[in-house]
Amino acid sequence: MKFKIEVRDERSGPWWETFDIEGCTDEARIRGWVLATIKSFNDSLRPGESPRSFVGGIEIIDEGTKHHKWTKQNLGTKADHRGTFDLMKCAECGCTGRRYGLGELGIKRSAEFKAKKWVTCPGATAANRRPAGTEKR
Numbered sequence: 001m002k003f004k005i006e007v008r009d010e011r012s013g014p015w016w017e018t019f020d021i022e023g024c025t026d027e028a029r030i031r032g033w034v035l036a037t038i039k040s041f042n043d044s045l046r047p048g049e050s051p052r053s054f055v056g057g058i059e060i061i062d063e064g065t066k067h068h069k070w071t072k073q074n075l076g077t078k079a080d081h082r083g084t085f086d087l088m089k090c091a092e093c094g095c096t097g098r099r100y101g102l103g104e105l106g107i108k109r110s111a112e113f114k115a116k117k118w119v120t121c122p123g124a125t126a127a128n129r130r131p132a133g134t135e136k137r
């Protein structure tokens, strides 16, 4: 969910900050995330930073960016002309790709998932879901 929250610190504010956090699917979850995030910010202040507090305002903007839930499909590492990779598959929508190096940025989506709609995760809709057991390995 993409949302704005109203915060202030000891010297100024309040002001609004925008976040895009998956898993914050309703206002109660956003509130919990905000409180935990501000607490960890305040617990690790760097020189010159002053503690922040949550003023209370929450404004939901939209659904936010949905990321694929990549899961690794192979046990051993594989290799092609680009180098070593892991076969990855999204647990939500079934999108597949190869992960070169570490992290989601290193994932190259398979040719059949190159279209722009797969940049973000369309979720587990019936249209996306392929029957179990038909994945190419």
Ligand SMILES: [Zn+2]
Pocket: 067, 068, 069, 090, 091, 092, 093, 094, 095, 120, 121, 122, 123
């Ligand atoms: Zn996905």
